[in-house]
Amino acid sequence: MTQTKDSSLLKATFGAGCFWCVEAVFQKLKGVHSVESGYMGGQTDNPNYSEVCSGMSGHAEVTQIHFDSSVISYEVLLSWFWRSHDPTTLNRQGADAGTQYRSVVFYHDWVQRDSAEVSKKEAQKQFSEPIVTEITSASTFYRAEDYHQNYYSLNPEVAYCKMVINPKLEKLGLG
Numbered sequence: 651m652t653q654t655k656d657s658s659l660l661k662a663t664f665g666a667g668c669f670w671c672v673e674a675v676f677q678k679l680k681g682v683h684s685v686e687s688g689y690m691g692g693q694t695d696n697p698n699y700s701e702v703c704s705g706m707s708g709h710a711e712v713t714q715i716h717f718d719s720s721v722i723s724y725e726v727l728l729s730w731f732w733r734s735h736d737p738t739t740l741n742r743q744g745a746d747a748g749t750q751y752r753s754v755v756f757y758h759d760w761v762q763r764d765s766a767e768v769s770k771k772e773a774q775k776q777f778s779e780p781i782v783t784e785i786t787s788a789s790t791f792y793r794a795e796d797y798h799q800n801y802y803s804l805n806p807e808v809a810y811c812k813m814v815i816n817p818k819l820e821k822l823g824l825g
Contacts, residue, residue: 658718659683659716659717659718660716660717660718660719660724661714661715661716661717661758662714662715662717662724662727662758662762663690663712663713663714663715663755663756663758663788663791664676664712664713664715664727664731664754664755664756665690665691665710665711665712665713665751665752665753665754665755665756666731666734666735666737666743666753667711667735667742667743667744667746667751667753668711668743668746668751668814669687669688669711669712669713669794669798669801670687670798670801670802670810670811670815671734671735671743671802671814671815671818672685672687672711672712672713672734672735673685673687673713673799673800673801673802674801674802674803674811674815674818674819675730675734675818675819675822675824676713676715676727676730677800677802677803678819678824679717679722679727679730680721680722681717681718681719681720681721681722682715682716682717682718682722682727683716683717683718684715684716685713685714685715685716686713686714686716686791686793686794686799687711687712687713687793687794687798687799687801688711688712688713688714688791688792688793688794689702689707689709689710689711689712689750689791689792689794690709690710690712690714690756690788690789690790690791690792691708691709691710691712691754691756691786691789692707692708692709692710693707693708694706694707694708694709695790696792697709697792698795699794699795699798702750703748703750705748705749705750708749709750709792710749710750710751710752710754711750711751711794712754712756712791714791715727724761724762724765725765725769728755728765728766728769728773729769729773730822731755732769732770732773732776733822734818734822735753736753737753737773737777737781737782737783738777738779738780738781738782739753739782740752740782744814752784753781753782753783753784754783754784754785754786755770755783755784755785755786756786756787756788756789757785757786757787757788758788763785763787766785767785770783770785802815
């Protein structure tokens with residue numbers, strides 16, 4: 651597994667719709683040290699939010715998760731990934747539509763790739779429609795603008811947080 655700057659932490663990168671929602675879920679999990687919102691998987695260097703939202707950069711909104719594998723495994727993170735969004739909808743999560751909202755696991759090594767493939771097959775049993783999640787090699791992670799970081803924690807009264815993120819956290823038992 652690929653380690654982060656802090657040699658005791660590992661890294662996972664997931665796209666599952668709006669990164670505000672994904673970040674809010676993974677920040678609640680014991681063993682997750684930090685979660686950064688950003689962009690991955692496109693062809694534009696140093697994309698900004700407007701470029702990603704246009705769909706022209708090719709990037710997905712992602713969260714890069716730094717976790718302590720002695721507390722939470724990559725496989726458990728994958729389990730939360732499948733439960734935290736609808737992996738059967740192509741380029742859409744709720745009202746958020748476009749390739750930037752695609753469901754994707756960016757693996758950082760072959761162990762993660764193999765774990766993601768096995769986990770996807772297991773998760774398929776929970777869905778009547780086929781899972782469309784991409785499993786692809788991680789590329790350059792571009793950290794999103796500061797105002798996107800810790801969005802839910804810093805903006806709990808914003809309508810999107812109240813209407814979209816709160817119900818998601820409640821449904822997952824994390825509210």
